[in-house]
Amino acid sequence: MIKLSYYCPILLLCCISKLYCQELKIDGPNIICPGQKYILETTNPFTSYRWSTGDTTSRIFIERGANYCITVTKTSGTKDSICRFVSEYNIEPLEILGDSVFCEGKTAPLDATSGFTSYLWSNNQTTRQILISRGGNYCVEAVNLNGCLSTACKNITMINRSYELRAPKICYKDTIIFNSFYLSDTGIYSFRYTKFNGCDSIIEFDIKHHPRIILDTISISKPQGFRVVPIASGGKQPLQYLWSNGDTNRILLTSLAGKYSLKITDQNGCTLDTMITLIHTNVDNQNSNLFLKNYKNPITSNELFQMCYDVVQKHKQAQISLISNTGIQLTNIADSNSYPMLQNGLYFLRIFTDRTTFFPIIIIN
Structure with missing residues (x-):
């Protein structure tokens, strides 16, 4: 009995200590990636909390390395304090290399700093280097060996290709000269040239003719x-x-x-x-006032026969000759399928039938 009575006060004190003695401890990482969020928190509930950051909750979120302290009020009314030092990993600088200006119609490479384990661009590409064809703000996230995340952005400007449309209306056979090119036929002509900034420009001609x-x-x-x-x-x-x-x-x-x-x-x-x-010639002028349409050079036998068809269609046979304006016979059309290259000018057709002779006029132009 004496022995038990001797230890009872000690046992009672131990029991009371377990009820009122609350251990203060900060749980959380010792080293972090700067810029990323982490949690520091106490292990036991207390009556009140006061962190060195000014927070008054049992847990706080941190993004930087520092010495973090907390003062708590226990259930017994006593106060207790503790600190925890959190350090930071060294982060390699992340940078986007490449021209900030490029020309429309071309591509521009963007290259993120090497040394990271993974990359994610704002256009969802996952390679270290990307090719872009549009302007805009491009960002990349990279993760290093410690799992730390770095971010970099670069604004890219695309210089639009200049475009100019010229729609001249010219006379038939007139010519427009542009950069040593001679433009006369109707149609659309495009010219691309490089400006002083290295970008392409386009000038387009839409040429039309006045009525000929x-x-x-x-x-x-x-x-x-x-x-x-x-x-x-x-x-x-x-x-x-x-x-x-x-x-x-x-x-x-x-x-x-x-x-x-x-x-x-x-x-x-x-x-x-x-x-x-x-020219005054010895060609019979009796019917030389007949007139015919223009024909382009060279002229073919089919065209000559077509011209004379209305005149000779009632006659079974006709001899047709081509005569110069000086009265010289150039060829007998009935015996030839080819004709020498004729100069532009006025000619006579000598159409000899069984009844009469005609001298229609033809202009080759």
């Missing part, structure tokens, strides 16, 4: 001298006529043989030039 002046026919008769009557269509009416002798009438009346040039001008300023040679 067409010299449909020319009739030449010799009642007393020469009477030349051009018939033209197309262009922007009304048409103006200018002969080489200064005459501005459409119909040329002259008794003089020779070469006469004619310029026809429309309201767009477009012109058509032709040359007519008037």
Whole structure:
């Protein structure tokens, strides 16, 4: 009994200590990745908390290394304090290398700093180097061997390709010269050139023609001298006529043989030039006032026969010859399928039938 009574106060004190003695301890990491969130917390519940950060909860979130302390009030009313030092890993600097400006139509490489175990770009690519084709703000996250995350961003500007459309309307056979290129046919022409900043620019020509002046026919008769009557269509009416002798009438009346040039001008300023040679010849002029349409050079036998068809269709046989404006026979059409290259100008067709002879006029232009 005496022995038990001796130890009872000690046992009672131990029991009371277990009830009122609360151990203060901070749980959490000793080393962290700067910029990432971690938790520091106490292991036992207390009446109140006061951290060195100013927080008053049992746990706090930290992102930087430092000496973190807490003062608590126990159930017994006593206060207790403790500190925990948290250090930081060394973080390799992360940088995006590459030009901040590039040209539309090209690609630009962006290269993140090496030495990390994984990469994730804002466009979801996971390689260290990426190729971009658009401007914008590009960011990359990289994780090192310690699991620490680094972030870097770079704003990229794309210089848009300049584009210019020119839509000239020109006269038939007129020419536009651009960078040593001669443009005359209708259509779209694109030219790409490099500006001083190294970027491409495009100039596009959409060329259209004014309505073309067409010299449909020319009739030449010799009642007393020469009477030349051009018939033209197309262009922007009304048409103006200018002969080489200064005459501005459409119909040329002259008794003089020779070469006469004619310029026809429309309201767009477009012109058509032709040359007519008037020569006194021994060709029978009885029916030489027949007129025919223009034909492009070279002319084929089918075209010549087609011209004469209306004249000779009622005759079973006809001999057709091509005669120069000086009266020289150039070829017998009925016996030939090929013709020499003819110069532009006026010619006669000698159509000899069983009843009569015709001399229609043809202009090859």
